[in-house]
Amino acid sequence: MSKEVLTGAQAIIRSLELLGVDTIFGLPGGAILPTYDPLMDSKKIRHILVRHEQGAGHAAEGYASASGRLGVCLATSGPGATNLVTAIADAHMDSVPLLAITGQVGSKLIGTDAFQEADIVGITMPITKHSFLVTDANDIPEVISAAVLIATTGRPGPVLVDITKDAQNQKFDFVWPPKVELPGYKPVTKPHGKQVQAAAEMISKSSKPIFYVGGGIVRAGAAKELLELAELVGAPVVTTLMARGAFPDSHKQNLGMPGMHGTVPAVIGLQRSDLLITLGARFDDRVTGDAKSFAPDAKVVHVDIDPAEIGKIRHADVPIVGDLKEVIPELTAELKKIYGTKTHDLTDWWSAMNHLVEHYPLGHDAPEDGKLSPQAVIKRIGELSGPEAIFAAGVGQHQMWSAQFIKYERPNAWLNSGGAGTMGYSVPAAMGAKVAQPDRLVWSIDGDGCFQMTNQELVTCAINNIPIKVAIINNSSLGMVRQWQTLFYDKRYSNTDLHTGTDSLMIPDFVKLADAYGCLGIRVEKEEEIDAAIKLAIETNDRPVVIDFIVSRDAMVWPMVAAGVSNDEVKYARDAAPVWEGEE
Amino acid sequence: MSKHVLSILVEDKPGLLTRVAGLFARRGFNIESLAVGTSEIEGLSRITVVVAVEGAPLEQVTKQINKLINVIKVVELDPEAVQRDHMLIKVKTDAATRSQVLEAVTLFRARVIDVVSDAVIIEITGDTSKCAAFIKILEPYGIKEMVQSGVLAMGRGSKSITEKVSK
């Protein structure tokens, strides 16, 4: 045990160092100034000064999602703290281990509407896994340790620590390690043996099983374990938006992404299955469509570390609470006992699935307006970058195409805002990912709309030598919203024109903007320029790169299940419903 | 709609009540009654909540509550558990009605706390239905004011919900 007199501010930095934090994204202000002083001297922590606190939050998320480690962001009180709110909410929805530290006004001023006072603990209560208000420096080592523990264990999530300015200035005896007492926090990681047996039994008896794999596999670091189990059973696998890469796309058992913009085989595979082997997924409405008609004949094995997810939307016939990294090997072992030397005969099931795979591959048309096909651009980025690269998407059509047309072979390669759908996620998340994994090629695949929400972080990238590549899929519009207007609002395009295309006002000019930000800017309008631009971006590492891909605004995301209807109504393309063998 | 009585054992931390009440509100669960106070263990408080839910989702409520870091334990009490409301009622009285009101007080084993010429304050303790019946009796005389605690509840027998909780 070590003991030393420190200020609260020094204790914050020291605690973070001792807990292994090596990077903080943040921006200073009055109430956090004391902490920025010792931060300057830290040899272990790199602080990256962002241009907007939302960028710090998403960067910390990107850092966490790319590496599986804790992401940390730091902001001042009041507006600094409230600027973090969107990122905190995002991390909450997608179970990202995030620590947000905010300065607070002096404890005597709390409740007086002091300058830059905001009740950030109150504001973020519904969107954090937990939060702390610290008014006494003596509590700092314990609170920071508890916050890191809570954020990174069980179901990961964001934890906020709000520390008053006087606590940061207070001198006290810093004792390490602190005693962390959380009597109400005991995540269950080890599954119930009987339940694992019951699951194995049920799987072995199923004739149409399917693995419904969610982001929990990625957060649990259980992709290898999943591969072994899936190959043992031999059943089809679908990976949700949050789980792209949790199971290799090149694997013949992988049917792709399910849900609103899922592949036909994945959507119908779930619908027709008799057993959903649900691993770290939560029956999100974007996956289930109308939940009442979702997979109507299927029993459910549901494994999750969060007991509240089990039975929330769909009854589980075999519920298993536990850490997927522990549960899956036990399940595999049980199944090996049951199978013995036999293999699971799924011939009929696979012939039905293969029929769908053959007839309904992902595809797209060439645009009629002569502009680039956004899908083709994204596909080429994936192909030329390879599976070791990281891809962080914004939110909208380009996000769905990135989930569909890039082949993911490993977890933590695909970063996106799934639960919250936060426009503006991509650029700062890519920045955070590049900081966490500097040797990897990191792409931000962004929309012209999303990009305009957080592109200021390109400055941070340029100044701090974080050479990310940004591909703007520029359709001159809020494309996803426009697609809904095309389909459901009679082509009345209310407020979705962004005027960023080459045949419009072209404000802003993204290439000039890139230049102003110290980045290499490239515009691509012709198909034959696509490869060269991508290659130039990959080769350029002395500064960030922005490619403005001028794509057709009429391209739409297909397949699609309209919001709220049954997944049976999946449309392969406009007015084209897939034919299921059983109905022929 | 069905009613459930939950006993929640929590760490006595600032903002705790906001966390619990906020969770009920944002998950769409209706709190009918709420009572908070210290428990027999130092540092732990006990919350009694009566919640109205539609069939199945009670499990969702308890699981979500359990996820709060400062919550030690959530128990649903069975309907046989001891349940008590505590009420103060100010009733209009005059010479003609006073004796009738006092008779009702005796009948319900309530107590008169304060008397002035034109009103009395009555205290009553009992389960929700007894208190409701009492109010019905008093209504014709004119209830001027009424306050009520949340339901307090405790399982019968010698077991306690704090067993196995370290003191």
Ligand SMILES: Cc1ncc(C[n+]2csc(CCOP(=O)(O)OP(=O)(O)O)c2C)c(N)n1
């Ligand atoms: C912060 C935020 N505001 C609004 C929305 C609603 N929304 C979803 S997708 C979208 C359009 C995004 O446009 P763009 O970035 O150009 O992507 P595209 O769909 O054109 O590929 C909008 C406005 C959102 N998801 N997030």
Ligand SMILES: [Mg+2]
């Ligand atoms: Mg767009």
